Amino acid sequence: MLGLSRSDLLMLLFVLFLVAAAPILLNPFPEASRFAQFNAGYPDLMQRFVIFAIFAVGFNILFGLTGYLSFGHAAFLGAGSYAGVWMLKLLTINVLPAIIVSTLVAGVFSLIIGYISLRRSGIYFSILTLAFAQMSFALAASVLTPITGGETGLQTALNDPRILDGASSGTGNIPAPALFGLEMRDSIQIDFGGWLWTFNVGYYLSAFILLVAFYLSIRIFRSPFGMMLKAIKSNNQRLSYTGINPRPYTLAAFVISGMYAGLAGGLMVAMDPLAGAERMQWTASGEVVLMVILGGVGSLVGPVLGAGLIKYAENIFSKINESLLTQWFAFMPEGLTDFMVTIVSPFVGKGWHLSLGLMFMLVVTFLPGGLIGGVTGLFGRIFGRRSKAQGE
């Protein structure tokens, strides 16, 4: 079905189930519970999960298949974001043109950068992509301020032309990005016992696009093109001896992953219409690299998990403050409460980076092959057989 093997179809259905049920799965704790702070089932974070998953899945097409490690993919995300906001400003508040144009602009941008950078390989390639991205970032934050809004970021405004939408709404408020009238921020909330589930329009649009992107990624992995890319990774030289020039293939992979990044950028501004220059900084490029490695390089589902874990740490751990910890441990005797708060607080709130760093070290040390390697290894142990990493 859909041109997929049975196991791939199962994997796709599994991802479909995960993203469709995310508003429920990510809110495991009742609203009134002490642990409700760990719930991640609110629109902003769910949107981020799937958008960064798209970014990471795309990045994995380049890195996982060809082994070319780009340290500048954030530039394409950023370029897509700027293109998207400009569409929302100039053309229409409908997100569809913004998302399409973001993807295309990132495609063109990645074609240029990829064409030049792919003249080198290994670390030389990585530094070339890093240099291009850092240049884009530095210029976007400074001299390109009229186009990019500089450090403050590019936003929609009341007096934007929006030529397809006709006269502005006149309500004194900037219209929210929408898909044919369905606003991205609209939600249905369902109160189920103590649980509160939020089904958000923007999230489901992003989730749908993730499924499409994921499906395409499976098809690419399984295609002759994908085989060729893997051949480039395993032995570039031997490939050239057979008379095949690997450059067009790697360039194609580069552009595809750049377009995935642009798509993610377009979705980001569709969910929240602001594009900031720091989206292009090396830290942002590094983040997607970390997502893919953390999840498992070259696996299909791994990058999705890696993206989720990093974004979860960033958004959930950073919000746990001392007064919250005191509430959590309040059931203990007083001295013990203080002790626990003292022990835990360096790892959360303002110390959330520490947890992130430790997590990176622990995962890579104890789970070779990343999260997905760990998960499949665990399943293998449970079911008594060693299954290979999904997607490999």
Added chain:
Amino acid sequence: MSKKKTPPMSAWNRRDVLKAGAASGVIAGAPMFFSRAHAADYINEPTGKTVTLGFNVPQSGAYADEGADELRAYQLAVEHLNGGGDGGMMNTFSSKALKGNGILGRKVEYVTGDTQTKPDAARASARSMIEKDGAIMITGGSSSGVAVAVQALCQEAGVIFMAGLTHSNDTTGKDKKANGFRHFFNSYMSGAALAPILGENYGTDRKAYHLTADYNWGYTTEEAVKTSTEAMGWETVAAVKTPLSQTDFSSYVAPVQASGADVLILNHYGANMVNSLTSAVQFGLRAAQANGKNFEIVVPLYSRLMAKGAGENVKGIFGSTNWHWSLQDEGSQAFVKSFGEKYGFPPSQAAHTTYVQTLLYADACERAGTHNPCGVGAALEGFEFDGLGNGKTLYRAEDHQCFKDVLVVKGKENPTSEFDLLEIVEVTPASKVTYDASIFGGELGTCNPGV
């Protein structure tokens, strides 16, 4: 911490929310899911006994210490609002609407988040406060990029934004929003307050060389200082943009002395300021002579917290600041006392402005009798008050900017403690720094209650 008890009528999501009693069956066929059924008058309307505020401050990155100080001030403000502690500036505040029983009788709770001093992260954090925690007001931040980004978000989402430390003209200028309010002063005011003092001390015949951080705040500060100093006769020799990520300013500072300038103006903040000032002093600019005069350095916006990183180098250098703990008025003293007793050191200007913003928000709720952003906004617009450390202050209705006295300060020659880095040279009255609300463009729009 807020725990929503999910009362049937509480809407904590952005807008147009329809709540169903149970999950089963509802998903299948309900064409009216997106109907505009108004469950509440405004987003995150508190219905229980508590009200949640969102404190969104930098907790990682270069501004983390400033963020930590803001957070201390917020916690102090919450304590005072809930009737704890010594009441701080609530006792000296000219408005007596606050009773120490929370806001409108509801106990104040709060959530915190990390802006990372990045617009993206700051918006993500603010959105989670609004969507997940039901925050009714967002406040904090330590840079204008973040303030402008979060303010726009709050406008879209329909909650009030009480800006923290943000000094760019844009926040209440071209990027102003109906739901956003700023107590902190801005670049224009710094320029207007500094120029006369610089004229008095250094004369009106000076040649200035600007080094400007290459981003929005740098531009507006350079513009403001240039305009006000040129108006009194100074000449601007050059204005060079420096990358925000620059750490070693030697190559920018080295040519200054040979340029014919006799004043160096550092339109830098935070780490940029510490590093460029350190470089300038290393290159002997403070001790140098030019055009037959002593060479001078000026830092338009001082942060005491960060000035510490420049050590001895700040001595004798003029700048401006929103507030300083050595002020002798009743309000400032009350604040320094309760902050100092709780934490053991005096508060920074960032702590002061965030404490005041929290009190002002709470007071506006009390006077308006509602948390509705439109009601609160109306109560803040044109509000005149006193007793919060800056003398008589006006929240101007046209641009939601506070107008109050501005402090011109100088790096202290003989500090008596590690906190005693700046001395107040002049308190420039509000009337001298007031400008026409229309000069920076931008539109407020209308207030958005989020439903």
Added chain:
Amino acid sequence: MELSAFLLQVLNGLDKGSAYALIALGLTLIFGTLGVVNFAHGALFMIGAFCAVALQRILSISTITLDETKTDFLGNPLKIKTPIVEEWFGEATGQLLIDWSVPLAILLAIPVMMLIGFIMERGLIKHFYKRPHSDQILVTFGLAIVLAELIKAYYGANQISVPAPDMFIGSFDFGMLIGMAKGKLIYPYWRIVYFLFALLIIGLVFAFLQFTTFGMVVRAGMADRETVGLLGINIDKRFTIMFGIAASVAGVAGVMYTPINSPSYTMGMDFLVISFVVVVVGGMGSLGGAVLAGFILGILESFASMRVVIEAIPGINQVVIYLAAIVILLARPRGLLGRKGVMES
């Protein structure tokens, strides 16, 4: 352009370049000898800088006496701090020790950084020699975050002022030497010290690798690790020591840098990207290349920040290093002096 302005930027370039070269040198030692992509190298530089902060703090440990005649900001009696070193060694010697805390910190930094290097290599890095580079990136990046956060938790996020000894405050007038007017070409003493110090360290590292048996074996190991191992030489131990040396080089570079820019916990990350660019532009596996690239990029950066240049090409000061990196890497496939086959796949 005036000659003095030109020469001034050459000096600036050498000064910036010496910082880049020092960090890149340590990084390329680890790259070249151990084949490890060490994203924690910037953090080692930062920790070195905080050795200076720590020593300053240690020397300033004080006994506290209350002065009833003065009051602090809360109206309590003012606390007067007297550093213990002043009590022990007398006021003059004590003051001198505190004043010289930065150069003294080198003595602290070398053993501390050696130890950190050993622990890092034995405890963590050695398990990653045979793992893919991507795993090395993740583990060292995680380590960099952890180290930075530990420093932040203890010393806070703000910069901490660590001044140079008093006798190095002020500037030297090069212009006077070559007959220019006074004040035309002056350069701060400490920055000159930093440049000379960098040359010294670079020279020591090269001499060590070139002229000692130890260095010879390590160089042989860089070229062909397996064969050296087959010769019965314990290359692992030597690599551990090399890691310690690389960490120490980064550490002392950090110590001496503190008076130039007050250190903060973010300084490691600030230097991380630039140091990678320098190493790669210099060419993988080449120590000389790293040093050369450091100075070239430093000088280019300095010239790009001149007013006439910025006015001619707006924004050039923002991108010059990256632009130069692209041009060099496109013109020379393995950077300036890179060897074939190192980190190319």
